[in-house]
Amino acid sequence: MNKQYESYKNRMRKIADINGAISVMAWDKEVNLPKNGAAARSQQMATLSGMAHELFTAAEFGKELEGLMASDELTTAEYKNVTLTLKDYNRSTKLPTEYVIRRSEAVSEAYHAWMKAREANDFGIYKDALKKIIAIAREAAELFGYEDHPYDALLDMYEPNAKTADLTILFKDVREQLVNFVKVLKEKPQVENSFLSKFYEKDKQWDFGLGLLKNMGYDFDAGRQDISTHPFTITFAPTDVRVTTRVDENDLSNMIWSCIHEGGHGLYEQGLKWENYGLPIGEACSLGIHESQARMWENNVGRSHAYWQAHYSGLQQVFPNNLSHISLKDFYNGMNQIAPNAIRTEADELHYHFHVLIRFEIEKELMAGTLEVDDLSKVWNQKYAEYMGIEIKNDNEGILQDIHWSHGSIGYFPTYSLGSFYAAQFFAKAQDEIPNLVNEISEGDSSNLLAWLRQNIHQHGRYFTPEELCIKITGEKLNFKYFMDYAKQKFGSIYGI
């Protein structure tokens, strides 16, 4: 192997080892941390982050990368790694230290202001801090640079090469097609799902969730599930990918679909290659593609009739009092109830995208400077009324509901919808290529689906951009049609259209 490349790889793996340690500490923080341990933990994590950052942004590393780019001894995969690393390097080094410090202060201020505002249910308390966050984000866009729209520079951090122009077309489709379709559903009689809110014993839910994960192919020799306030997936290496869930004794759906969702993330990470550890092609492609894996398992698989043909009788046996009198069809319909909700994280499979649409439109305008923070609450509430017919009663249930902006994350939200849309397109293709897929799922066997995902998505890591990957797999760019087809077929049938 090229000696220079080996030096590059060693540095990348060293950084990955440090990041692995940070991840273990982050996982432990959410799952185990005793109250008084928080301060030391933050300090330890900050020290390690600083060390990883220093190693990654060192000037000599930049020169090494430039040198490697000029080398003609690299394999295609090696060249790809170096190219992607150089892109990351350039982004990391474009932000001057004084900017990074200002940003971290702004984030800390915004997070505390957001917490306070949440307590008081008053956006006014958060306004000034959010203005700073927006200014800082605009500044980042200028520092990173962009061709067309400042928002592009931010989107690229989460979804490589995503463009505001493309997303504008995509979300126009959402607004026009999905809003109308949901209006049609609303006129139909509602399905019943109150049985999901009966009392479901914690331990039994937990065991059932573990069973679902195992059945999906999540490898418990290379991971584990624990309880945390907010479910998440975290990776120390492809050989140790952990998921968390929460269990609400009065809401069965909470546990079931968070298990399957995180399981989908977990399968992706377990499918990355250990031999690529620390290198870009050993990392997930993008947040959107990551989310596609979670959403496909959660919705296209986990909320399908076929899936519950395999698992429902098992669930009934665990909770006979609550479910023995509920038919599979009623259970299936109930889990797929479509009803507007002001809170994004409680949204159903369709309304979810209105929440994202609204955030996308707002972020885009904030970045373009055509919308001011002072008007946010008003604009937010107008959009909720217009797209969902919901009257927002207070700031907590409106503009204050998400933590993302207080973290400085602008451009993150669209990846949630991209995930669902990619999921629909990929799943349609998987059905083409595994002709018996739905039958297999109805028999509790999703191993061919997992193998297909491993083959087509997981193993490649960042080798392809999201768009390249989508074209490679499906023959075309992301196309909203697949999601609409899926939605119409599924919910049309449930709601009798």
Add this chain to the structure above:
Amino acid sequence: MNKQYESYKNRMRKIADINGAISVMAWDKEVNLPKNGAAARSQQMATLSGMAHELFTAAEFGKELEGLMASDELTTAEYKNVTLTLKDYNRSTKLPTEYVIRRSEAVSEAYHAWMKAREANDFGIYKDALKKIIAIAREAAELFGYEDHPYDALLDMYEPNAKTADLTILFKDVREQLVNFVKVLKEKPQVENSFLSKFYEKDKQWDFGLGLLKNMGYDFDAGRQDISTHPFTITFAPTDVRVTTRVDENDLSNMIWSCIHEGGHGLYEQGLKWENYGLPIGEACSLGIHESQARMWENNVGRSHAYWQAHYSGLQQVFPNNLSHISLKDFYNGMNQIAPNAIRTEADELHYHFHVLIRFEIEKELMAGTLEVDDLSKVWNQKYAEYMGIEIKNDNEGILQDIHWSHGSIGYFPTYSLGSFYAAQFFAKAQDEIPNLVNEISEGDSSNLLAWLRQNIHQHGRYFTPEELCIKITGEKLNFKYFMDYAKQKFGSIYGI
């Protein structure tokens, strides 16, 4: 503050942050690690260890320490920190890199050979690897340097300033006084303890153990208890000190006294000062003093009649079937049964020190070169016959039982006995200074004892050497008399002498 001192402190805290991360990973490894995660975990821990070592042994740090030693602007505590750090620095830098590599290879080889030998129950398989370990340890002694006995150089790593000559006198006392006392006990009728080996439900044991920890004053806001194969205590910061235990459904004593023992370690670590984080005076004094805290709680407190006056009725309520017909006196006698056992980790409070005595005598001779590895098994078995009247039936129950040597740890064992002897001396003093102590304990209140330990031991960290600390607290050096007095009084009464 002195600017140079601040730079010193920053480096020490950075190193502590890295070590904190390593500890989190080590804890997780024992408590949570999925099977396939081991390789990545080892690699990540090794990378971080390397970074900490590099920071600590950097030549410029040595110069900084020398500079600080010459400064006249340091407070006494600052001067103490620098002095201790320089001692550690000199030790760390005395070992050339090629030696460190050779040692780590020898350890890796020895560990695997030991595992294999254990499987085959055959010391022969381990012999050659152990010879290398002994040679490497002798080499370390020469590199570190010593005045009197090569073993001194190794002891100092675990028990600062401990001398072979002093330990020789101490263990002569053990051999002469304790061996004889135990012989007297042996002639008395044995106490009954089979009730400890009934079936005790896991969850109930666990809850009872948590209650004992809480009652000791272990702070669950600054720690937690989990299950692991071998109980241990580990510190990420004084604000996050974790203990583990094991629960055997057929052996109540396993859980109870491992809980209390680790709780004693945990209280020490929680009593170190956060303001001294990363600095020598923020670290425990020595392994012997650490063990004294564990042993005092486990034995002097946790196996005392007074302690169970407070806790026995609660235990009976949890396990009425097993214990309602066992009186407090029978329970107390049973937990204090004295009976020889070939296995150190299963030894009672008195026989334990014969195990350590034997290891001390052997290690000392190995270091002096007056005993060869080839003769180890024979010598081991002879000593067990002589001191305990035990016939060792095979290598696993003899020379192969401990992992320590395979890790390269020579000089570690004596700290176990030092712990018990210090514990007896400290506890005698605590009883002098808290006149009502035993009564308080019998009422379930050990808060004055904990306050006394905090005041006299915990808060000082490494400020004093073990000997200085002992003199400061008790007015004299370590004196075996206190342990013998304790043993004679307690076991004389139990065995009716």
